[in-house]
Amino acid sequence: MTVMNNTFENTATFSTSEIVAARNAFLQYDLNRQVELLTIMPIEESMGVLRYCSVAHVQHLLDALGEQGHQRQADKYAHRLGVMPPKATCSCV
Numbered sequence: 001m002t003v004m005n006n007t008f009e010n011t012a013t014f015s016t017s018e019i020v021a022a023r024n025a026f027l028q029y030d031l032n033r034q035v036e037l038l039t040i041m042p043i044e045e046s047m048g049v050l051r052y053c054s055v056a057h058v059q060h061l062l063d064a065l066g067e068q069g070h071q072r073q074a075d076k077y078a079h080r081l082g083v084m085p086p087k088a089t090c091s092c093v
Contacts, residue, residue, distance in 0.1 A: 019048040027053070035064045039073065047080060055083060062086045 014022075026034060026049050038046050038061065050058050058081060065074035066086040078085035 014045065014048050019045075019052055023049045023052040031060065031064055034061060035068055035070075038065060038077070039070055047077070050077060050081060058083060059086070 022045060026037060029037065038050075041049075050061070053061075058077075062074045062078055062083070063086045065071070065077070071086070075085045
């Protein structure tokens with residue numbers, strides 16, 4: 001099982017130093033801008049950045065993604081990261 005997990009995690013072409021540098025740049029923005037960036041970043045890069053963020057911060061980002069209308073993307077990130085997906089928000093009246 002460990003071999004499979006390592007295989008899936010190492011499919012990206014980014015080095016650890018590149019991902020850490022991207023994460024450091026990403027964290028300099030406010031939460032709303034980070035959410036915006038997650039909606040436009042390539043999935044491999046965003047997954048790399050999120051893997052190097054704290055779980056609490058990732059949950060805040062996923063919650064904000066859902067609140068801003070990107071629930072499907074938040075669910076996808078949560079699934080790939082192995083964290084709890086944010087609760088869907090419904091603005092039903």
